[in-house]
Every structure is written in structure tokens, then in C-alpha cells.
Amino acid sequence: MGSQRLLRNYVKANLGLYSVGVAFIILSNVVQSFFPRVLGEFTDDLQLKVATSHTVAGYSLQLLGIGVAYGVLFGIGQYTNARLGRRFEYAxxxxxxxxxxxLSEHYFSRHGVGKLLSYVMNDVTAVRESISNGVNQTTNAIFFILSAFVMMSFSSIPFGLIALSLAPMALIPFIVVFLGPRIRSRSLEVQESLATMTESAEEQFGGIRVTKTFAAEEIAYERFGRNVDDIREKQLRLVRMSSLFQSLLPLMGSFSMIIAILAGGYMTLHGQITLGSFVSLTFYLRMMMTPLQQIGNVINMMQRSRASLERLNHLLAVKPDIREEAKAAHLENGAGELEIRGLSFCYPGSDRRALEAIxxxxxxxxTLGIIGRxxxxKTTLVKLLLRIYDPPAGTIYIGGHDIRRVTLESLRSQIAYVPQDGFLFSTTIRDNIAFSRRDAADDEMQQAAREAQIYSSITELPRGFETKLGERGITLSGGQRQRASLARGFMKRAPILILDDSVSAVDAVTETNIVRQIRAAHRDKTTLIIAxxxxxxxxxxEIIVLDEGRIVQRGTHKELLALPGLYASLYQIQEEGTRHA
Structure with a gap:
């Protein structure tokens, strides 16, 4: 029952509306169950030659009324449940x-974007179908069969003939118990394969330029093709099982019809039942064929839905690695002092220390410069400052507060972090720069762009700041993406600014201008420049030099150049590289 928690909670919260939808469908089936009975009575009147033109008109109006009432009632019930299904999908x-x-970064590093999208698209859709179409068809099928059985029981049809005709349908529960779990198991395999295929497709599309550059289209096609072949095989296994199941239920209905024709026909010929009763019986059984097919569809649908529900509930049960304390304090704005005390850290699952005694x-x-091979x-230190990974308690303080004891939102609001990759969203340049301050004035945004040395590049574009970027900011060059990302960081105006190798794609002159702007515009900020x-x-x-997780040197630029060691070696290598370039 645990796998049904998500669905059960939603249905419980909307029980009133579901009751309305189900009630209308039940009423529609009660109304529809009168159709064979009226038709049987009409047949008897015709056989007895007591029908008149008024009688024919009366029966016709009754049958028309039944049809219209059924359509209206069922339509309202179906719409109500379908709407609830869409609301479930949205919510x-x-x-x-x-x-x-x-969820923490560690979770996303282990699960690709394509797999996560499959939860949102494939699994949610499968569950939605079960609580809209599934509810409609289940209610319709069950209550029509019950209504038909009740109407037959209170008609002139002998109960023994009814029981004999319905005997094959008694096997249906055994078929469900035997085949249902097998369908669910194969549905789960299909959903997992779909997730793998979506993940592969997302990766292939993201790397299409690399594929084209290396003329490796055939390799990519074969790799994706293997995923498609795997899905095809698993879907065929599911289809075979589902088809067997869906064919067995109508087959039971066909056996019931054969018994009714043989036994009922014999009794009609010998005058034991009227022709109208025979017509009613066969018509009831014929009308039961559709509900039986619906039951087959619903059970298939429910088994697929259960597989998706298991995946969704498993996902929603995942706890973030980084969690706040129950009484976490709010870090006050402007607390820019940063202190690290004896910080040592190993990544989860590793015994090797990424940082030691910092x-x-x-x-x-x-301004603190951080450099190293x-x-x-270097980046590990940043991840700990942002609590993307948790540092040991009592090792990192901002404004005198242990960051393990403050809320994540207040901590991260104090830090403007600009990573190397300069990720941009596929929206306008303005929206990207003003990402953290959507209500900021245009002159503030333009000033941030000037500080990042990208203002002139933006104004040269046909639509300026309203230029819409492609996926991941592909409209801009690598250096422009980095500078737009820098402008977004400057725009936040946070007490702490962290630049994680975020000027690596710009030329030396632009880099110098950016650094000058940082020193001028962020004099009251705590700034960390990692490069x-x-x-x-x-x-x-001050500059610290990291090597294998330890601070091996620290001082100003001049002081470090005067000392033998890694900093002077790196400077010499880079200077020689610049001269040769």
C-alpha cells in the first residue's frame, strides 16, 4: 500500500468531487440498464401483436430518453473525473x-536530466490516466454490470438461466490475480527503459556539436539505437501480456453469450421464456462486452500506473543530503566576515581528503585570491561555503555564525557565486542578469553589465537587453556568457562575492578591467577570486596557494614571488606562455 501513498492522499483530498463524478456515472449506468428491459417489453408487444402506432412512439421516446439521459449523466461524470486527473497532473x-x-548536488550528479524528466512526463501522465480514464471506465464497467444483473434478476428471465450465462465471468478474478502482477512488473521495466532513453537523448542533443565536429553521427545513432531496441523488446513483452489479458476477458463474455443463446434459445423454443426475455438477456450480455473490455483496459492501466507510482513515491521519499537544523538561525544581511577554522573534508564515499587543515x-x-593546480x-572549498556539501560543524563561520546552524536560504542569499561555466537560461539577457532581483531598475542592471565589461556587446545586439538567448545561452560566445554570468553575480549585491575561475574565457585586457571594477565597486564586500x-x-x-587540499603558501603577490615554491613556478610558466603567445 505504500506505493499508493501519493495517489491515495490526492483522492482523499478531493473525495467530494470524486464522489460527484462517480455518482453521475453510476446514475448513467442505472439509466442505461433500463434499455434492454424496455426493448424486451417492446419485442413482446410486437410478438403478441398488441403494439399500435402510439405504442411504438411511446417505446421510441422511452429509448430516446434513456439514451439522452445516459449521455448527459455520463458526460458530466467523465468531465469531472478527467478534470481531477488534470489537476493531479499539474499539482x-x-x-x-x-x-x-x-535535493543536493550529489543526487543530481548520480541521476541524469533525462531520467528526472521521465518522472515528470511519463510517470505523472501514466498516473493521471489512471485517475481520470481509469476511474471513469472502472465505475462505468462495475456499476453497469451490477445494474444489469439487478435488472435481469427482477425481470421475467429465470435466475438459473442468468447464473448459467454469467458462469464464465466468474473466472475473471482468477485471471486478474494471475496476470496483473506480471503486467505491473513489465510496466516497471518499460518505464525504467524510457527513463534511460530520455537520458540518452538529452545527452546526445546536448553534445550534438561534438558529434558533428568528430563526424561521429553513426556512433551516436548506434548508441541511441541500442536504447530504442531495449525499449522495443520490453514494450513487446508488455504488449504480449496485456493483449493476452485483454483478450481473455471478452472471451469470457463470448462464452457467456454462447451459453445464453444455446440455453435461452432452447427455453424460448419450448415456451419456457418469452421472446422478449430472450432478447433482453442477449442484449444485456452483449452490452456487458464493452464493460468487460473496459475492465481489461483499466487493469492494464492500473498496473502501469502502479509501476509509475512506485517510481514517483520512491523519488519523493529521497531526503536531501543537506538539511537545516530544527532551530536554524537566520543569517542577518550584511554579515560579510568569513572565517575558516581547521577545515578538513572528504567527499561522501571517499577516504581521500579533498581539503585538510584549512x-x-x-x-x-x-579580497582573497585562491590559486592552485x-x-x-579550490572548487571544493566553494561548495562547502555554499553548503552544497556540508562542512564539519564548527569549521566555517560567516558574520560569526557557524553556517551549519543557519538557514540555507539566508546563507545563500549572502553569497553571490559566479561559476566558471557561466550557465545562462533560455530567456532574455535582461532576465538572466536580473535573475535574483527581478524588480531591479534598468540602470542597476546596466551598471552590473558595465562592471562585467559586457554592456557594449549587449547594446550592439538588435534587441539589446531584450535579446532572447538560445539554450544555455548559446547565442553568445564563451567569453560573453562568462561576462553575462558575472553581471548576474554583481547584480545580486551580496555581502560576499565568489568568482570561481569566472574570467578564464576572457582576454587579458578585459580581465584586468573586470578586476579593476571589482575592486572599485565592491570595496565593502568580502571577495574571493578563485583562478x-x-x-x-x-x-x-591576500593570496593562498592550494596543493592537494592544503594551503602550502600564503601572502601578497609580491611576497609570494619572492619565495621559492608553487606560486613562483606557476607565475614563471604563465609568463613564458604569454610571451610565446
């Missing part, structure tokens, strides 16, 4: 997105 997708936003303090208005721990190039950090008030 669940919103809930999933909110849940995704709480001690430093940065006062508001000061690839893998030295591979010494030119980006040489103006910092």
Missing part, C-alpha cells in the same frame, strides 16, 4: 519540481 509536477529543488579569515572589504581543492591564472588574483589583499 504533482509542481510537487516534483519543488522536491527537485530541495585556516583563514577574510574581513569585509578584503587542477584538483587542489588558475595569476593575473586574476595578483591584486588581491
Amino acid at each position: 504533482t509536477r509542481q510537487k516534483l519540481f519543488r522536491h527537485f529543488s530541495t 585556516d583563514l579569515k577574510v574581513e569585509p572589504g578584503r 587542477t584538483g587542489s581543492g 588558475h591564472r595569476i593575473s586574476a588574483v595578483k591584486h588581491a589583499d
Whole structure:
């Protein structure tokens, strides 16, 4: 029952509306069940030659009234339940997105975007169909069969003939018990394969330029084709099982019809029942064929839905790695002092220390440069400052507060972080720069663009700041994307500014201008500049050099150049590279 929690909670919250929808469908089936009975009475009147033109007109109006009443009642019930299904779809997708936003980076590093999208699209749709079409068809099928049985029982049809005719349908529960779990298992396999295919497609589309550059279209096609073939095989297995199930239910109905024709026909010929009773019986059984097919559809649908529900509930049960304390404090705005005390850290599942014994303090208005080789721990330090990963308690303080004891929202609102990749959303340049301050004035946004040295590039575009970017900001060059991302960071005006190698794609002159702007416009801010190039950090008030997770050198640019060690070696290598370039 745990796998049904998401659906059960929604139905419970909307029980009143579901009751209305189901009630209308039940009423429609009660009305429809009168159709064979009226038709049987009409047949008897015709056989007895007591029917007149007025009688024919009367029966016709009765049958028309039954048809119209059924259509109206069933339509209202179907619309009500379908609307509830759409509301479930909307609410669940919103809930999933909110849940995704709480999960830690570690979760996303283990699950591709395509797989996450399959939850939002495929699984939610499968469940929605079960609570709209499934409810409609289930209610319609069950209550028509019950209404038909009641009407037959209170008609002139002998109960023994009814029981004999319906005997094959008694096998249906056994068929459901035997085949239902097998359908659900195969449905789960299909959903997992669809998730893998979506993930593969997202990756292939994202890397299409690399594929074309290396003329590797055939390799990409074969890789994607293997996923498609896997889905095809699993879907065929599901289709075979579902088809067997859906064919067995109408087959039971056909056996019932054969028994009714043989037994009922014999009794009619021998005068044991009237022709009208025989017509009513066969018509009832014929009308039951559709509900039986609906039951088959619904059970197939429900089994697929249960597989999707299991996946959705499993996802919603995932707890974020990073969580606030129950009584987490709110970090006051403007608390820019940063202090790290004896910080050592290992990534989850690893025994190797990414950082070891880090001690430093940065006062508001000061700039700290962090430099080191690839893998030295620079970005790890940033992830801990933002609590993308949790640092050990009592190791990182902002404004005198242990960041493990403050709310995530207040912590991250104090930090403007600009990463190297400069990710941009597929919206306007204005929306990207003003991402954290949508109500900011245009002159503030333009000033942030000037500080990031991208204002002139934007104004040269046909629509300026209203230019809409392609996916991931593909409309702009690499350097322009980095500078637009810088402008977004400057626009936040947070007490702490962290630049994580975020000027690596710009030329030396632009880099110098950006650093000058940072020093002029962010004098009262705590600034951390992480870089591979010494030119980006040489103006910092203090520079630390990381190597294998430890601070191996610290001082100003001049002080470090005067000392033998990694900083001087890196400077010499970079200077030689610049001269040769």
C-alpha cells in the first residue's frame, strides 16, 4: 500500500468531487440498464401483436430518453473525473519540481536530466490516466454490470438461466490475480527503459556539436539505437501480456453469450421464456462486452500506473543530503566576515581528503585570491561555503555564525557565486542578469553589465537587453556568457562575492578591467577570486596557494614571488606562455 501513498492522499483530498463524478456515472449506468428491459417489453408487444402506432412512439421516446439521459449523466461524470486527473497532473509536477529543488548536488550528479524528466512526463501522465480514464471506465464497467444483473434478476428471465450465462465471468478474478502482477512488473521495466532513453537523448542533443565536429553521427545513432531496441523488446513483452489479458476477458463474455443463446434459445423454443426475455438477456450480455473490455483496459492501466507510482513515491521519499537544523538561525544581511577554522573534508564515499587543515579569515572589504593546480581543492572549498556539501560543524563561520546552524536560504542569499561555466537560461539577457532581483531598475542592471565589461556587446545586439538567448545561452560566445554570468553575480549585491575561475574565457585586457571594477565597486564586500591564472588574483589583499587540499603558501603577490615554491613556478610558466603567445 505504500506505493499508493501519493495517489491515495490526492483522492482523499478531493473525495467530494470524486464522489460527484462517480455518482453521475453510476446514475448513467442505472439509466442505461433500463434499455434492454424496455426493448424486451417492446419485442413482446410486437410478438403478441398488441403494439399500435402510439405504442411504438411511446417505446421510441422511452429509448430516446434513456439514451439522452445516459449521455448527459455520463458526460458530466467523465468531465469531472478527467478534470481531477488534470489537476493531479499539474499539482504533482509542481510537487516534483519543488522536491527537485530541495535535493543536493550529489543526487543530481548520480541521476541524469533525462531520467528526472521521465518522472515528470511519463510517470505523472501514466498516473493521471489512471485517475481520470481509469476511474471513469472502472465505475462505468462495475456499476453497469451490477445494474444489469439487478435488472435481469427482477425481470421475467429465470435466475438459473442468468447464473448459467454469467458462469464464465466468474473466472475473471482468477485471471486478474494471475496476470496483473506480471503486467505491473513489465510496466516497471518499460518505464525504467524510457527513463534511460530520455537520458540518452538529452545527452546526445546536448553534445550534438561534438558529434558533428568528430563526424561521429553513426556512433551516436548506434548508441541511441541500442536504447530504442531495449525499449522495443520490453514494450513487446508488455504488449504480449496485456493483449493476452485483454483478450481473455471478452472471451469470457463470448462464452457467456454462447451459453445464453444455446440455453435461452432452447427455453424460448419450448415456451419456457418469452421472446422478449430472450432478447433482453442477449442484449444485456452483449452490452456487458464493452464493460468487460473496459475492465481489461483499466487493469492494464492500473498496473502501469502502479509501476509509475512506485517510481514517483520512491523519488519523493529521497531526503536531501543537506538539511537545516530544527532551530536554524537566520543569517542577518550584511554579515560579510568569513572565517575558516581547521577545515578538513572528504567527499561522501571517499577516504581521500579533498581539503585538510584549512585556516583563514577574510574581513569585509578584503579580497582573497585562491590559486592552485587542477584538483587542489579550490572548487571544493566553494561548495562547502555554499553548503552544497556540508562542512564539519564548527569549521566555517560567516558574520560569526557557524553556517551549519543557519538557514540555507539566508546563507545563500549572502553569497553571490559566479561559476566558471557561466550557465545562462533560455530567456532574455535582461532576465538572466536580473535573475535574483527581478524588480531591479534598468540602470542597476546596466551598471552590473558595465562592471562585467559586457554592456557594449549587449547594446550592439538588435534587441539589446531584450535579446532572447538560445539554450544555455548559446547565442553568445564563451567569453560573453562568462561576462553575462558575472553581471548576474554583481547584480545580486551580496555581502560576499565568489568568482570561481569566472574570467578564464576572457582576454587579458578585459580581465584586468573586470578586476579593476571589482575592486572599485565592491570595496565593502568580502571577495574571493578563485583562478588558475595569476593575473586574476595578483591584486588581491591576500593570496593562498592550494596543493592537494592544503594551503602550502600564503601572502601578497609580491611576497609570494619572492619565495621559492608553487606560486613562483606557476607565475614563471604563465609568463613564458604569454610571451610565446
